[in-house]
Amino acid sequence: ETGVTQSPTHLIKTRGQQVTLRCSSQSGHNTVSWYQQALGQGPQFIFQYYREEENGRGNFPPRFSGLQFPNYSSELNVNALELDDSALYLCASSLGGRNSNQPQHFGDGTRLSIL
Amino acid sequence: QQQVKQSPQSLIVQKGGISIINCAYENTAFDYFPWYQQFPGKGPALLIAIRPDVSEKKEGRFTISFNKSAKQFSLHIMDSQPGDSATYFCAVPNTGTASKLTFGTGTRLQVTL
Numbered sequence: 001e002t003g004v005t006q007s008p009t010h011l012i013k014t015r016g017q018q019v020t021l022r023c024s025s026q027s028g029h030n031t032v033s034w035y036q037q038a039l040g041q042g043p044q045f046i047f048q049y050y051r052e053e054e055n056g057r058g059n060f061p062p063r064f065s066g067l068q069f070p071n072y073s074s075e076l077n078v079n080a081l082e083l084d085d086s087a088l089y090l091c092a093s094s095l096g097g098r099n100s101n102q103p104q105h106f107g108d109g110t111r112l113s114i115l
Numbered sequence: 116q117q118q119v120k121q122s123p124q125s126l127i128v129q130k131g132g133i134s135i136i137n138c139a140y141e142n143t144a145f146d147y148f149p150w151y152q153q154f155p156g157k158g159p160a161l162l163i164a165i166r167p168d169v170s171e172k173k174e175g176r177f178t179i180s181f182n183k184s185a186k187q188f189s190l191h192i193m194d195s196q197p198g199d200s201a202t203y204f205c206a207v208p209n210t211g212t213a214s215k216l217t218f219g220t221g222t223r224l225q226v227t228l
Contacts, residue, residue: 004158033215042121042204042218043159056215090158096214103149104216106158 002027004093004107012113013081021076021110023091031055032074033104034066035090043090049074078112086114117142119207121219128226134192136222138205141186148181149216150190151204159204163190195226 005024013019025032031050035043045058049068063079072093078085088111092104120139128134138148147166151159165172165179165188172179178191192199202223206216 031214035216040221042206042221043216045215045217048215058215092216094214102214103147103161103164104214105161106151108156108158 004091004105006089006091006107006110008110009108010111010113012115014115015081015083017081018077018079019081019112021078021089021091021112023074023076023093023107025072025074025091025093026105029093029095029105030072031094031096031102032068032072033092033094034074034076035092035106036060037088037090037109039087046076081114083114086112088112117207117209117217119205119217119219121205121222123222124220125223126225128192128195128224130195130197130226130228132195132226134190134195134199134224134226136190136203136205136224137187138189138207138219139185139187140207142207142209145208147208148179148188149206149208150177150179151206151218153202153204153221162203192224195224197226197228200224200226 033048034046037043047057048055052068067075088109090109092106094102094104096102118141147164149164150162152162153159176193181188205219
């Protein structure tokens, strides 16, 4: 069974740039959630995708957007990067429908640094 | 907005001792309550989870105790080992249109020899 994989592992950008992070869900999982984890904090929910549609969003501005593909993989896009966007970005996959609460399994994240 | 309060913030336990981490939440009606373990440079790994219709679940050295009326659940690590040194997060899933997890602030556990 293949776990959740994320790429790249590390990324350095400057303010105002745009970034795309990628995630492959665990085998058999059809739901992908994205989280932002600042240093020393717990992960914070960004949004979730199910059946290629956004299925709920946390308190993040519209410059955070995403996609889910037919193979359930997903992308997180962030435009107009700000210094505060420096964080570990985590992808989690799970199995279930729109209101499912099946356990979520995380990848090791992408460490994004904004200079 | 779901609030999740986790304590203590940090914990030092001797090898062989019992580590206890607590979590309190506000809203009700969830399907499960998970604990995650995170090592530096890694993502959170699902450690153990409990459903609200049981009061305790044990897996090896790890036990979750759940008090529904008090809206609290705790993680007990028996016979703590240096390899257990990590940050532990409780999480509470929200029902509704998105099954997002709201995480606690984390507990940094250090197990000494």
